[in-house]
Amino acid sequence: MNKNKQISSHWMRFKVSTLAASITSLILAGLPVQIQASDIDIYQAGGTGTTKIYLMLDVSGSMGNMSLATDYAYQYAYDRWRDYYYDSANICVQEDLPNDLMTSGHIYAKKWSDVYCKVDLSNNKVKNDTAYKNKIKDTCTATSDSNKFNCYTRITNLRKGLIDVIADPTIGKDIQFGLGTYSGNAITNKTNFIAMDPETSNKGTLIGYVQGITAGGGTPIAKAYNTAGKKFTSQSSSSNTSEACTGNGLYFLTDGEPQGDTNYSIDYDGITKVTTNTLGSSQTAYWGKIGNYAQSLLKSNYKIKTATVGFGGGYYLTATQKTQANITIGDKKYFDCTLVDTADSDHRNYCQWGAKTIPNRTNVGGFGEGGFYTAQSSADLVESLKSFITETTVPIEGSTIGSSTIPVDALNTNQLQPFAYFPMFKPLIETQDQLWAGNLKKYNVIGGTLYDVNKNLVYKNATDFNSDLKDYWFNSSAVHPDQVISYGGNLSQLLGAKxxxxxxxxxxxxxxxxxxxxxxxxxxxxxxxxxxxxxxxxxxxxxxxxxxxxxxxxxxxxxxxxxxxxxxxxxxxxxxxxxxxYQLGSIIHSSPILLTQKGAIVADTGSLGSVDREDYVLFGTTQGVLHVVKSGTQNSQVIDGSAVATGSGTEEFTFVPKEMLTKQKNGFFESMAMDKSKDKNSGGGFFYGVDGPWTAHTVYEPNFYDATVDGKTVERDGLQVKADGKNSHQYVYGGLRMGGRSYYALNLSDMTKPKLMFHIDPDSTTSGALSHMGQSWSKPTLAYIKWNGQRKLAMIVGGGYDEKYEDPTFTNSTTGGVKGNGVYIFDAENGNLLWWGSKSASNANGTQDGGSSTAINGMVSSIPSRIKAVDRDSDGLVDHLYVGDLGGKVFRIDLNPNHKADDETKKFVTNAFTFASVQESGKNPPRFYEAPTFTIHTNSAGKKYAVISLASGDRSSPLKSDSTAQDMILGFYDSGVTAITSTVTTTVDLSNMNEIYKANPTTDKTGGWYYRLPITTSNSKSYQVRGLSEGVALDSDLYYSIFDPSKTNNGSNSTSTSCSGGIVGVSTAVKLCLPFGKCGTDTAITTVGDLGGGIIGLNVGPGSTGGSRKLIFNKIPETCKGVACTPNIIEYTTTNKLLPTRWYDMTPYVGAK
Known part of the structure; x- marks a missing residue:
């Protein structure tokens, strides 16, 4: 400071298998994309990126000897002749240090060179002055005598505080410091950024610079600030981490009023000048320049935060003042600059320059956003600098990009809703956290990708997404420290309104x-x-x-x-x-499904739309909770930020299975689920909760009513689910996946009074059919069957998953070796077991008796997959079931459409056999985790046959490098299923299948075709590319998502360029052609496009017209222009027409009654 006056304290005065789908009053709602993300092995440890802090320190004259009097004197005066401040009451009398002072093994003040004063609070002049005594106790160093304190100059405290931070072992190589000082017109760069790596001499070097700091001169802040800022903008990153992952912070310290340098011209060094907010007034032009530069640094690609530190007595706050000015919201701290006395604009401007914007306030911050801190002692300085390091550090924690869910419109199955439900969660790997926090948001689907309500792209690229997106469920009242996960979505509604x-x-x-x-x-x-x-x-x-x-x-x-x-x-x-x-668990495998309680279909500009809807979204989370949330009443997309329906995203209710109170009750709290390394039986392990995929069965009844449109009364023919459930119903079914073995069914006809229909609890029995069930991975298939001569709604599931398959080399060839080796059919109204099939089952006949069973030779491996149900004659009854297992086999089960209770000779199941087995000698059998795709074709002789297609891959160990793997995409021909009476066919194996896309391929095999997924090599390891999702058949095209574990987010085997937690592996969409797999004269499989990092399923969304659809990608859509242009992402058009066939694929969202 060069102002020769007393520095007063101015503070505080104060997404189908086939395109055709029937329009019917019964809908099985939901999109069969079941792999939002997969096993947590694909998520690398998060941690933090490199943090670079440039320290620009005031070493003006007021930091030196004169600060003793101004900070600690009881009554200080100014000697004009000697230009000297002193304590006229002789309470703080300047003395030379009698000894060197050391901290962390380093000298920070030297005897005979640096000065101090001793303050005795028992002195009669001050012993009754509580305010003065509190100040000395807060800012000076205690001695062995409780009344005596040693008080040091600001420059001494500065050196000590900086040395303590630099020497701190928690400040490691991920932290880089640069150091500069300013005084008078001298701006000195002591050192550029150097990493605080304890294995180098860098810490010692930086401490040496700190030890050499002396005081003298003025306070040219604009010039000093510009010099410090250019240390970031003029240098490239010195780490392998991308700039987006580097936290950049400028720590600017002064001890008093900055010196105005109005004529200084800021050099922006290539960054864009930002002038959104104004700092200071027209009379203080230099503050305006500083404010513009602070915003420009923050908004640049470097994202440089600025913290301002008020150091010394001029910024001292009493305990009361600290309480008033320091605001804590969640785990974030703020300083209220409005409480600074407006009589001194420099002080308030200095505070505003660094201060963080307080939520829901517009009068604090908006410039540096690193925080304003007051510091009077070395301890205060240490706290402020460490706080700023934490504030600046970029957490690499992964707000995951998975497959969004785009539901089929329950009122018109020919259309997909133009909205996507987007799950987010934060992987926490190298921690003891048992629960990953998450959220669910709702966005627009336009042209093959997602937009928010203001038509901002959701995806920044294939690996990351844009910030500050406003979804349909955004609630501005929500307060939460994590502004990525919690910004908008269902969580913001809980925090803002519940x-x-x-x-x-x-x-x-x-x-x-x-x-x-x-x-x-x-x-x-x-x-x-x-x-x-x-x-x-x-x-x-x-x-x-x-x-x-x-x-x-x-x-x-x-x-x-x-x-x-x-x-x-x-x-x-x-x-x-x-x-x-509130916190929400992550949505990993429990894909959101749409529940529509009512609505009406209307004709609008040549296509069918809907109005007067009452929609809900159901999803489970790893917290152990099933959520039902109001989707909102949008009848069309909102792309201008207006007309977001009131109540959108509001939670209707949550269902907590009682078993969660035993298994993972600590997950209900934010800081208690911290025992991941413990044994599961002792409350440890990862919490999966309600992580299974759910499905809905909806039956509507008519709803006739009048509505007013453009001032006229029109009659609406709508559909509704009535709360009494007599002629309509809304049933939902689902399991827990790795959260347990249970299945639950709820009646949601009356959303205000949810009812439990049944609970299937394999844990409650040690014998019988249920005891063989594994973890409830299989998404329930809801369909009507003929049972005892009656039409009955059934829930059909695979036996589930056994954790023995966590070992990638595990196989099972015996009865009883694993859980889950079966197929189960339950009464969907009450949960009674109707039939089950397995090698473990004892009955070979499968009669009609309640609880009947069929022994199926070969069914010895776990079946976590959804069951594919097929209706051959479109009578609304299931005739055939297909499913694959984890032992490389595919099974077909034929149901008796004439099953009667009084006819013992007519079994419920007519055929149940191993349809295909594709294990190769010397290799691990392929694993099928997902349901097959079923399509019907006609050969050259006019005979129909089916193609059953699947992709194999080990989901349990997605990153395993294994040269013995044999993963493939396969298409099996089935002519037995199309016979008038379905027949058992010879088991298909690879010897009678054509391998496609290879040199000199065979084409005369009659069992089907297969494509070997490649084995890639990276870092001397072999990685099997694998198929981990269901296929999608559109027209004669067949799509699969394949996962390559050798790559990372950016599509290479290098470090991820995304600051999103290092997701390992990349998913890519590929296209084959039906019925023969190979497309025309192509010599290689067609790659459609990258889906993104991690295990991403295919998602089909709406196209450019109401009845069209196309694949959705986690990236900005590419534009295709010109006559010769052929878009890579094909758009398919659907039309409503009568089909000259009786074959019907029972998709998870289509049924008949």
Missing amino acids: MPKIDGSNNLVFQRNVFINNDSSVGDLKSAETILKDGTLTNREYLYGLLGYSKLTSADLTALASKTTYADQLTYLKTKDASKG
Whole structure:
């Protein structure tokens, strides 16, 4: 400082197998993309990127000896002749240091060179001055005498604080410091950025520069700031991390009022000048320049944050002032600059320059956004610098890009909704976190990719997405520290509108509807509040974590459990405002499905649309919760940011399976699920919760009503699900995947009163059919069957998954070796077992008796797949089932369409056999995790046959490098299924199949075709490219997503260029042609495009017209122009017409009644 005056404290005064689909009143809703993301092996550890901090330090004269009087004097005065400040009360008298001062093994102040003063608080002049005594205690160093303190100059405290930070072992090689000083007109760069690697001499070098800092001169902030900023903009990154992953921060420190340098011209060094906000006034032009430069640095590709630090006595705050000015929201801290006295604009401008914008405030920050800090001691400086390092560091934590879900319109199955439901979650690998937090958002689908409501692209590229996107469920009132995961979506609705509150009668009111199956009985589910009032369910107090108190601690839960009444618990919670919050688990495999309770189809500009809809979205999360959320009442897309429907994204209710209170209750809280390394039986391991894919079965009844359109009354012929469920219903079914072995069915005809229809619980039995079930991976297939002469709605599932398959070399060839080696058919109304087939089953006849079974030779491996159901005559009854297993086999099961209760000779199952087996000698058998695709074709002789296509791949170990793998895309010909009476065919193997896309291929084999997925080599390892998703057949084209584990996000075997957690492996869409696999004269398989990093399933979305559809990609759509241009991504057009065939693929969302 060169202002020769007292520096006063101015602070605080103050997405089908076939294109054709029937329009019917019964819909099985949902899109068969079941692999949002897969096993967590594909996610690399996150951590952080390189952090670069440039320290620009004020070393003006006021940092030196004179700071003793200005900071610590009881009564200080100015000696004009000697230009000297002193304490006229002789309380702080300057002395030379009698000894060197050391910290962290380094000298920071030298005897006879640096000065200090000793303050005795027992002195009569000050012993009764509480304010002065508190200030000395806050800012000076205590001695052995409780009344005596040693007070040091600002430059001494600066050296000590910096040395302590640099020497700190937690400051490692990922942190780089640069150092500059300014005083008078001298701007000195002590060193460019050097990494704080403890295995180098860099720390010592930087400490040496700090030790040499002395004070003297003025405070030219604009010039100093510009010099510091150019240290970032003029240098390339010195790490292998991309600039997007590098945290850049400029730490600017001064001890008083900056010196105005109005005439200084800022050099922007190639970055774009930003002038959105204005700092200062017309009378302080240099502040305007500084404000513009701060915004420009922040908005540049370097994303440089600026922190400003007020150092020394002029920025001292009392305890009361600190409480008022320092604001904490979530885990973020802010400083309220409006509480700075406006009488000194320099002080307020300096604060605003660095301050972070306070949520829902427009009068603080907007410039540097690194924070404003006050520091009077070396300890304060250490705290401010470490806080800024944390603020600047970029977490590589992965807001994952997976497959969004684009539901089939339940009211018109010929169309897909123009909306996508987009899951996000944050992989936390090298931590003890058992739960990954997530969210679900709703976006527009336009031209093959996603946009937000303001028509901003969701995807930045194939590996990352844009920030500050406003989805349909955005709630601006939400406050959450993670602005990527929580910005918008269902979570923002919980945080913004569902927090617990105190009503006018001082009652604590919960605003979230949480239901649980408290006992084994079916019927109405019990609300969490009812269970808490009842006071008998074990661990019931953990439900508070789902009712808006997600920040409670284990101590809080102990206290709650000790309360004798529900009222006492509520009284306790009233004191826990800081513990309020919500978190959602991740949506990994539980693909969202659309539930439509009502609506009407209308003709609009030549196509069919819908109006007056009541839509909900259902999805499960790893937190152990099933969510039902209002989708919103949009009748069309909103692409201008307006007319986002009120209530969109609002949660209708959540269902918590009671078993989650035993298995993973700690996941209801934000800081308690931290025992991943523990044994599962002891509450450890990763929490999967309700991670299974669910499906819906909807039956509508007519709904005739009048509506007003353009001022006229029109009659609507609508469809609806009535709450009484007599002539219509909304049923949902699903499992837990790795979260358990259960299946649940809920009646959601009345969304306000969800009912449990049944719970299939294999854990409750050690013998019989259910005991052979594995983890409930198989997505339920809902279809009608002929049972005892009656039409019956059935739930058909695979036996499930056995964790023995976590070993990539594991195979099973014996009965009883694994769980899940079966196919099960349950009564979809009550959960009673109707039939099951397995090598483990004892009955070879499969008669009509309740609980009948069929022994199927060869069915010895687990079946986690969805079951493909086929209706051969379009009578609405399933005739055939197809499924693959984890042992390289495919099975066909033929059901008896004439099954009667009084005819013992007519079995329920007419044929159940191994249709194909494709294991090769010396290799691990291929694994089929997904359902086959079924299509019907006609040969040259006019005879029909089916093609059953699948892709193999080990999902359990997606990154395993294994030269013994044999993954393929296969198409099996089945002429037995098209016979008048279906016949058992000879088991197909690779010897009677044509291998396509190879040199000199054979074409005379009659069993089908196969394409060997390549084995790639990277870093001396061999990686099997594999198929981990269901295929999609559109017209005569067959698409698969194939996963290459040798690549990373950017499509190479190098370091990912995305700052998103290092997802290993890339998914690519490929196209084959039906029925022969090979497309025309092509010599290689067609690559359609990259789907993105990780295991990404194919997603079919709407095309450019209402009835068209195309594949959706996680990237900006490419434009194809000109007559000779052939777009790589084909658009398919659907039309409503009568089909001259009786074959019908029972897709998960189409049925008949």
